Amino acid sequence: MDDDDRVFKALADPSRRFLLDLLFERDGRTLGELESELAMTRFGVAKHLRVLEEAGLVVTRRSGREKLHFLNPVPIRLIHDRWIDKYTEHHVTTLVDLKHTLEEET
Amino acid sequence: MDDDDRVFKALADPSRRFLLDLLFERDGRTLGELESELAMTRFGVAKHLRVLEEAGLVVTRRSGREKLHFLNPVPIRLIHDRWIDKYTEHHVTTLVDLKHTLEEET
């Protein structure tokens, strides 16, 4: 399995995306902290975090017996750059902004 | 399954990402054209295209008995915006550019 594959496979699961959302909101959490946010056993969460780490979407740092988790946005940016070039980026951004504007008016 | 899930699941398969690459390179191709680029039966390719279309990553237009396929970059942009805010975007872009520079020097 190459790096790309690991990243996309990692993003394919809703629990893992939720973990990224949590880390996007606040970095540096432990397994224990993250576990309490999911309706799943500790083992399940640990397994998901391992998948995210092997994909490079999460980086970790040990502090004693705790393991701190951080979000790494670089692979996300690379996905963007793969299918949106500089020229179309402007159009797409405009479209997305328009979408948000319309949704707010509802 | 919600919209998010459809998009990420669709991106999780390497054959489907390759199809997006083909459409990124040149839009408006038929199933027959795309089929010839994959080491897979026509049925497999059709199934993958259907998944991409249901996810909104590909939009289609009928022309007689042919079906033309086009890449839609909007869902890709939304993935980006989910985990990269305006503030960090600048840092990440710098990092990615640096990465490219280093790789070119190899």
Add this chain to the structure above:
DNA sequence: TTGACATGTGACCTTTTGGTCACATAACTT
């Protein structure tokens, strides 16, 4: 209308993946 061409459908099988559990290691506290 008859035949060829382009695509669609549902069943089927094999492989992969998500989640849990019993068990194990490592570090802090008293």
Add this chain to the structure above:
DNA sequence: AAGTTATGTGACCAAAAGGTCACATGTCAA
């Protein structure tokens, strides 16, 4: 040292996904 806390490992099972095939529909051309 002993008990508690935080995390790691491998086996296991149920559910989902990738790919193929027999069969069906719709469109063009002569």
